[in-house]
Amino acid sequence: MSLYSKLLLFSFIVPFIMSFDRKVGFYHYWRTFFPSAAVVGSIYIIVDISFVKNGIWGFNPEYHSSAVFLGLPLEEWLFFILIPYTCVFIHYVFMAYFPQVMLSDRITRVISGLIIPALILIVIINIEKAYTVFNFSLLIVALIIAMFDKTRLLNRYYLSFLIMLVPFFLVNGILTGTFITGEVVWYNNSETMGIRLLTVPVEDAGYAFSLVLLNLLLTGWLERRIQIAKSILV
Numbered sequence: 001m002s003l004y005s006k007l008l009l010f011s012f013i014v015p016f017i018m019s020f021d022r023k024v025g026f027y028h029y030w031r032t033f034f035p036s037a038a039v040v041g042s043i044y045i046i047v048d049i050s051f052v053k054n055g056i057w058g059f060n061p062e063y064h065s066s067a068v069f070l071g072l073p074l075e076e077w078l079f080f081i082l083i084p085y086t087c088v089f090i091h092y093v094f095m096a097y098f099p100q101v102m103l104s105d106r107i108t109r110v111i112s113g114l115i116i117p118a119l120i121l122i123v124i125i126n127i128e129k130a131y132t133v134f135n136f137s138l139l140i141v142a143l144i145i146a147m148f149d150k151t152r153l154l155n156r157y158y159l160s161f162l163i164m165l166v167p168f169f170l171v172n173g174i175l176t177g178t179f180i181t182g183e184v185v186w187y188n189n190s191e192t193m194g195i196r197l198l199t200v201p202v203e204d205a206g207y208a209f210s211l212v213l214l215n216l217l218l219t220g221w222l223e224r225r226i227q228i229a230k231s232i233l234v
Helices: 004-017 026-053 074-097 105-125 130-147 152-176 205-231
Strands: 057-059 186-187
Touching: 004 026, 004 074, 004 105, 004 152, 026 057, 026 205, 074 152, 105 130, 105 152, 130 152, 130 205, 152 186, 152 205
Parallel strands: none
Antiparallel strands: 057 186
16 A cells, blocks of 8 residues: 555544544535535646646655556545545534634634735735645635635634644645655645745645635535425425
């Protein structure tokens, strides 16, 4: 088994088993999570394929399987299902066990009001850097959509994402070269800001934030549609 496969399995196995925890019952959300992950993941996959084709990033064959589709190893395709699963699961655990822990509407608006203009400025300054522009532009869009979400998702997500950062830096650190010789995923530094936390490009934090947030938004929207449909039928 490749290193990339082991990292995905390591990330996924415990959340999958704990999905049957009675208090969380995350398996109930499979009906909406997996379609959401497929839709959101397709956006990232399309860009992923383009990035590999244009040399913006790539994968070290020493660390992934020989199964490659459209320039992406099998593990990369699975990444957009298994990693969002783990992160969305963490968010639902946070809600189940700490239902009262959330930011106020005012603090949430202030945080968003600071982050979005800062991201816009970063995009403008680094407009020639493809990876930076993609990550932070999509993050801006995700945040704006979330600000109009009536379930107050951001009030909790700003907190739950801090928890996600622990496994994020562990897994993504290894993927980008921490603790191993070389890296699983390499980046063209001319397409990033060149700022790294350990070996992780700072853009990757934005990548993770928007990927999980969009999955949460779509999963929640689908759940509400199902509840509305059920109430009509009853």
